[in-house]
Amino acid sequence: MAEMRRDEKRKFVRDAIYAAAIDLFADRGFDETTVEEIAQAAGVSRRSFFRYYASKDDLLAQTAVSYGAALRSAIEGSPRELSPLEVMRATVRAGVEHAAAPEVRTRQVVEIAIRSESARQAYQSRSSSIEDSLASAFAARTKKRSAVDAESRLLAGVTLAVLNATIASWFAGEHKSLPGAASRVLQLLIKTMDGD
Amino acid sequence: MAEMRRDEKRKFVRDAIYAAAIDLFADRGFDETTVEEIAQAAGVSRRSFFRYYASKDDLLAQTAVSYGAALRSAIEGSPRELSPLEVMRATVRAGVEHAAAPEVRTRQVVEIAIRSESARQAYQSRSSSIEDSLASAFAARTKKRSAVDAESRLLAGVTLAVLNATIASWFAGEHKSLPGAASRVLQLLIKTMDGD
C-alpha cells in the first residue's frame, strides 16, 4: 500500500470498502451494519468512508449504476439497422451477461436486497435515472433530433421490466441459467402483446 | 376538533400533516423542509409526526402506495374472460383515472419529484413492493395455483412501464389529456412488439 500511485490507491481503498460492506451486509444484514463498522473493516475512518461513498445506500446504488451503464452501452453499441425490438433483445442479453459476471456478486446482492427493505430501496434508488439514461440512449439511435419521447421511455421501461422478471425468475429457481430465463421472458412478452 | 371520535380525529390529523407537507415541499423543496417544520405547520409535535408517518420519505411513499392499491383493485376487478393484454389496458385506464383525481395532486407531486432527487427516490421507494403486489394480483386471476411466476412479474412490470411513460409524456406536454397519452403509449407498445 505504500508503493502505490494516488489513483491506484484510491481505487484500491474504494474496492476494499465495497468488499467489506457487501460481506458485512450479507453477514449481519444491511440495517444492522453501521458505517462505523464498514469503515473499521476496511481500515479507514468513518469520515473517510464518506469521501468514497456518499452514503451507506450509495454502496448498493453504485452496483445498480454500473449495471445501468452496461445496458446503456449495449443500446449505444447496437447496429443502426436493428429494430427497437432487436435492440431490446441485445440489451437484455448484455444485462444478463453483466449479471452473470462473478465480480458483480449478483446472488449476494439479490439476497441482501431480499432480506432488507431499505437495502432494496437503496439498490433501486437510482432506477429512475437509469431509466432516463436508457431512454435517452434509445432516443439517440432512433429519433432524428434525439428528443426523449414516449416511445423511448416505453422501450427503456419495458427493457428493465424484462430484466427484472428475468432475474427474479432465475433467482426463484424457475430457470437454471440467466440466458434461459431471459429468452423465456422475451417469448412471454411477445406472446402477450399478440392476440393474447 | 374537540367533538370528534378517535378514528375521525386520527384521519383528520393525518390528512392535515400530509397537506402541510405537500405544500411545504412544493414551496421550499423536499430537502429544505424539516420534519420539525411539517409538524409545526400541522400543529403537532415532532414526536407525534412519527406516530402518523414512519418518516419524511413515507409521506411520498404513501402517495405511491395508494396509487398501487388502485392498480391492484383494477386487476382484481377485471372480468375473468379478459386476456392479459386487456387486463393491462383496463389497469392502465384505472391508473390514469386515479392520477387525474384532483385530491391526488399529481402535478404537484410530479413537480416535487422532479425538483429533488431524494423526493423522487422517496416516491419510488415502494415501487418494488407495488410491483410484487400487482404481480400477485395478475397471478391470482390467471394461474391455477396463484403462484407468482415470470409471466405475472412481466405483466406487472410492463403495466408500470406503460403508466410511467404515460405520465411522463403527459407532463412533458406531448398530450393534453392523460387518457390520450395512455392510448398512444399502449399503441406504441403493441407496434413495437410486432414486426418492428
Place this chain on the structure above:
DNA sequence: CTCTATAATGGCACTGAGTGTCATATTCTG
C-alpha cells in the same frame, strides 16, 4: 534530492432523522 503545492486522512463538532420511554391528558366503555 529537496522544497512546495496538492491531495488524503482523522478528529471534532454540529444538524437532522428516527426511536424508546415516561408522565400527562383525552376518549372510549361499562
Place this chain on the structure above:
DNA sequence: CAGAATATGACACTCAGTGCCATTATAGAG
C-alpha cells in the same frame, strides 16, 4: 362516574451525513 385504552408532548439517545481544521503523505518542479 370510574377505569381502561389511546394520543400526546417532552426528553434523551443512536446513527447518518457534513463542514472545518490540523496533520501527513504524495507529486512534480527546480
